[in-house]
Amino acid sequence: MNSQSAQDARPAALHDRSIGNIIAEANKLTPEQVERILAHQKSHGLRFGEAAVALGLAKGEDVLWALSQQFHYPYAAGGSAAPNEELxxxxxxxxxxxxxxxxxxxxxxxxxxxxxxxxxxxxxxxxxxxxxxxxxxxxxxxxxxxxxxxxxxxxxxxxxxxxxxxxxxxxxxxxxxxxxxxxxxxxxxxxxxxxxxxxxxxxxxxxxxxxxxxxxxxxxxxxxxxxxxxxxxxxxxxxxxxxxxxxxxxxxxxxxxxxxxxxxxxxxxxxxxxxxxxxxxxxxxxxxxxx
Structure with a gap:
């Protein structure tokens, strides 16, 4: 799934949830993919987002977006309408x-x-x-x-x-x-x-x-x-x-x-x-x- 499609699929209410749940739902990860991420996370001592990126199941900007949602932090995510680099x-x-x-x-x-x-x-x-x-x-x-x-x-x-x-x-x-x-x-x-x-x-x-x-x-x-x-x-x-x-x-x-x-x-x-x-x-x- 490309980054822009993932952003379009992101639900509106995401407060007070874990980063892993937000990333999984936003990228429509299957239970099998989540299990792969969790196994990679455990074996390499990584965070969920880092493991998802390492396996190619999420992008770095998806992790940043999820982090911003968890902490109620407005963030203009990347994609086709990426903000000016000056911002x-x-x-x-x-x-x-x-x-x-x-x-x-x-x-x-x-x-x-x-x-x-x-x-x-x-x-x-x-x-x-x-x-x-x-x-x-x-x-x-x-x-x-x-x-x-x-x-x-x-x-x-x-x-x-x-x-x-x-x-x-x-x-x-x-x-x-x-x-x-x-x-x-x-x-x-x-x-x-x-x-x-x-x-x-x-x-x-x-x-x-x-x-x-x-x-x-x-x-x-x-x-x-x-x-x-x-x-x-x-x-x-x-x-x-x-x-x-x-x-x-x-x-x-x-x-x-x-x-x-x-x-x-x-x-x-x-x-x-x-x-x-x-x-x-x-x-x-x-x-x-x-x-």
Whole structure:
């Protein structure tokens, strides 16, 4: 049975069951095949999933999927609709890189989201193009969504948007249409296989991005979104393009500054941090992107 067929056959209710039972049912293993796996497991000192993979009766991604189901962990499994490789928390949720994002999520949670504090969104900012803002914003959004709360990723980079490509959303309405006063529908899109995650793409590229984010409509929109979602992560244009990122961060209330190892100049990063100092934005921290 191929991997995609196995995924299509997977039952909806799989909570609180063993990995072996989940794998066996998802792959429609016969009692004889299960016995073969159990014998191989015992003789080689393996886990059930490892033994099933060794015998060619399951694939590695089937084991990861079963593990995610047992621990109630949203996971975009492989197959014909495999997630973009940039989405490491969806494609490789148990990798070291994914764990680094979970550590970052915990640090942000402790710093920004106290029970008594005001609601804040988090803008991901950096001095230059190519620093990794889109990558970081997308994976942080997935990380927060995997806590179970409704999470929205807003692509506010109206100069070079990429989130619609990363999540495979295609063209359509988005943030720019709302801010320009057009009546837009379906601007918030759900993400397949990640039930708590939603994305608002940019939509049509506007000729006046700075003016759009400076309008009162953007501040009102952010307040509304923060009232409807547990977490809001916002992708922004590079500071080298102008004041957009600082304005967006101020409307969000908090920002995570990103620098790229071996590329970002210290002076450029210091300039960006000073720029935030002139706004009510809380700096959640500075992250060095090694990739």
């Amino acid at each position: 490491v928390l969806a494609a490789k949720p148990f990798s070291d890189q994914a764990e680094a994002f979970r550590v970052l999520r915990s640090q942000i949670n402790m710093k920004l989201y106290s029970a008594d504090g005001p609601r804040k969104a988090l803008a991901v900012i950096s001095p230059n193009d190519g620093d990794g803002k889109t990558f970081f914003a997308a994976n942080l959004a997935i990380a927060f969504s995997q806590l179970g709360g409704r999470t929205l990723l807003v692509d506010a980079d109206m100069r070079g948007p990429r989130q619609h490509e990363v999540f495979g959303l295609g063209d359509g309405a988005g943030l720019s249409g709302i801010l320009s006063g057009r009546a837009e529908k379906n601007v918030i899109r759900p993400v397949r296989d990640l039930p708590s995650l939603f994305v608002m793409p940019v939509g049509t590229l506007p000729p006046n991005p700075t003016e759009l984010v400076e309008r009162p409509a953007f501040a009102l929109l952010m307040r509304e979104l923060m009232s409807k979602f547990d977490h809001v992560i916002v992708d922004t244009p590079a500071a080298s393009h102008g004041a957009d990122c600082a304005v967006i961060a101020a409307r969000c209330g908090a920002a995570l500054a990103l620098a790229r190892k071996g590329e970002t100049r210290v002076a450029a990063l210091q300039k960006l941090v000073r720029l935030l100092g002139n706004t009510p934005t809380e700096l959640a921290g500075v992250v060095i992107n090694e990739h």
